[in-house]
Amino acid sequence: MNPISNDIIARLWNLCNVLKDDGVTYHQYVTELTYLLFFKMAKETGTEGQIPKGHRWDNLIAKPKLERLEAYKITLIHLGTHGEQIVKEIFSNASSFIKKPATLSALVEGIDKLAWYNAGREDLGDIYEGLLEKSANEKKSGAGQYFTTRSLIDSLVTVMKPTLDDLIQDPAAGTGGFLIAANHYIREHQNPENWNKNQLEKYRTRTFFGMEHVQDTHRLALMNLFLHGIDFNPDAGGVHYGDTLSPDGQKLPGATLILSNPPFGSKKGGGLPERTDLPYPTSNKQFCFLQHIYRGLKPGGRAAVVLPDNALFEGNIGKQIRADLMDKCNLHTILRLPTGIFYAQGVKTCVIFFTKGHTDQGNTKEVWVYDLRANMPQYGKRTLLTRNHFSEFETAFGDDPLGRPEALSRRRDDTGITNRFRRFSREWIAQHNDNLDISWLKDESEELPEPGVLAREVMEELEGALEELREIMEELGEEVEV
Known part of the structure; x- marks a missing residue:
């Protein structure tokens, strides 16, 4: 794995510290991150067309911080029955473990700041696998x-x-x-x-x-x-x-x-x-x-x-x-x-x-x-x-x-x-x-x-x-x- 991918994995994993006060486990964190990364990576890979308009990454970023969590939870429910088949499968019965609007905003903004433009499509896959491996290495998860x-x-x-x-x-x-x-x-x-x-x-x-x-x-x-x-x-x-x-x-x-x-x-x-x-x-x-x-x-x-x-x-x-x-x-x-x-x-x-x-x-x-x-x-x-x-x-x-x-x-x-x-x-x-x-x-x-x-x-x-x-x-x- 290249240094850019390793750096992104480390930064994404460090974001899980944001969730500690919300009582979110490592496994729950990776599931939560999967929802957010799907939006972000669909944008990075030019595949946003499979996500209904109004429920994409830029729509989430554009929401005021205090309204973002409520809009995010509505989006999770909506995508369980709308969009392309893979979207409906990934978001089937989806729900968020996040309780505080500030927690979600910290995650969203942290993900948005990462240097995704340096990572190719295959690198994105390796980054995600790296997160799964880190989760597996945590006994508590x-x-x-x-x-x-x-x-x-x-x-x-x-x-x-x-x-x-x-x-x-x-x-x-x-x-x-x-x-x-x-x-x-x-x-x-x-x-x-x-x-x-x-x-x-x-x-x-x-x-x-x-x-x-x-x-x-x-x-x-x-x-x-x-x-x-x-x-x-x-x-x-x-x-x-x-x-x-x-x-x-x-x-x-x-x-x-x-x-x-x-x-x-x-x-x-x-x-x-x-x-x-x-x-x-x-x-x-x-x-x-x-x-x-x-x-x-x-x-x-x-x-x-x-x-x-x-x-x-x-x-x-x-x-x-x-x-x-x-x-x-x-x-x-x-x-x-x-x-x-x-x-x-x-x-x-x-x-x-x-x-x-x-x-x-x-x-x-x-x-x-x-x-x-x-x-x-x-x-x-x-x-x-x-x-x-x-x-x-x-x-x-x-x-x-x-x-x-x-x-x-x-x-x-x-x-x-x-x-x-x-x-x-x-x-x-x-x-x-x-x-x-x-x-x-x-x-x-x-x-x-x-x-x-x-x-x-x-x-x-x-x-x-x-x-x-x-x-x-x-x-x-x-x-x-x-």
């Missing part, structure tokens, strides 16, 4: 639940190699990080200046698809994609507002590439998802999303999915889902991620990489596991996880995003205990009860976790055990109280 670290996203996109021919989906889109990174990759590797009219139309409206069920987060995703030149069409591409684990998710089109970090944990109350097309119903959200993902791929399509480790070893329905996945897809690679890179510090995570087969049986022949966790630091605010930490993994992964046999044959399997990359046959995995939580390195750096982390891990294990007991009782025909 809780934003880390939907923000995946950019270094990990960029690494996964690099090995998955998206192209303009792909239909790319994220069924748990959050703020759109995976889709934006895929967009960056495509534009860097396929010069947009060489695209014809049909390619440009396909890129803008039928390349990027996603779904997000938290409305405020959905706004952030739409704004993010808007600033990166990706259109929202209610009948086509963009991030749609809805619950993937409800019938909404069945509306997402079949994809050739899925990149996602689905939410972890169980559905509240232990209830089952509303989707009726998932063959293995469970209250475990990551298993439900995983089924959506591998069933939603077109034959030959590929996926990289971030999951908690328990998806690799839980029994009963978890085992059945893993077996079904390995039948229908070539699950060729698992990346064991370092600890401390997500909001819930005690959650151990991995990434699984797979390609949908052209038949439904026997597609996984071997699984390669890369251990980036053992003998690695505890990442967090003090020790940042950077793109360089993934460089050896990317080299070991190779240049084939589909993990085809000829590419896997070129991988190096050193069975020595210091090597991070090892191969395991499908037969070996079956002999070990389809348990994919495979490790072989002795972790010399492992320290005793904090009490809160230990408590969280115990709770997750108990929740998993209770889920298995519920499923056993249901199979026996016993009524289960929720």
Whole structure:
């Protein structure tokens, strides 16, 4: 990111100090800023035509300071039902957290003074992503639940190699990080200046698809994609507002590439998802999303999915889902991620990489596991996880995003205990009860976790055990109280 963009991000973030006396949280601040930045950036990018007259940036600036807050709140309500589709989506059910006219005026005037004329359209997108990242790094905001670290996203996109021919989906889109990174990759590797009219139309409206069920987060995703030149069409591409684990998710089109970090944990109350097309119903959200993902791929399509480790070893329905996945897809690679890179510090995570087969049986022949966790630091605010930490993994992964046999044959399997990359046959995995939580390195750096982390891990294990007991009782025909 260039120095101008970094300076604007820092100045915008400093404006949040204005809101402290109004009791506005960091996450609320970014949502509030999204409304104001949409007006300002629509003016800067020459796209104000999609906002009704009388409700644009200059109209807000022209209002007397004492009248500005009331006019702003009226505008938020008005735009929820007027203007172009993206305007109505971003401002759907919008309301302001600001209580004092002086607070809004300080924000508006602070934004107006920034040197926007030095920032290009792509810079505006980077500026907005920078704000989202700052919000995610604030523990008090809780934003880390939907923000995946950019270094990990960029690494996964690099090995998955998206192209303009792909239909790319994220069924748990959050703020759109995976889709934006895929967009960056495509534009860097396929010069947009060489695209014809049909390619440009396909890129803008039928390349990027996603779904997000938290409305405020959905706004952030739409704004993010808007600033990166990706259109929202209610009948086509963009991030749609809805619950993937409800019938909404069945509306997402079949994809050739899925990149996602689905939410972890169980559905509240232990209830089952509303989707009726998932063959293995469970209250475990990551298993439900995983089924959506591998069933939603077109034959030959590929996926990289971030999951908690328990998806690799839980029994009963978890085992059945893993077996079904390995039948229908070539699950060729698992990346064991370092600890401390997500909001819930005690959650151990991995990434699984797979390609949908052209038949439904026997597609996984071997699984390669890369251990980036053992003998690695505890990442967090003090020790940042950077793109360089993934460089050896990317080299070991190779240049084939589909993990085809000829590419896997070129991988190096050193069975020595210091090597991070090892191969395991499908037969070996079956002999070990389809348990994919495979490790072989002795972790010399492992320290005793904090009490809160230990408590969280115990709770997750108990929740998993209770889920298995519920499923056993249901199979026996016993009524289960929720």
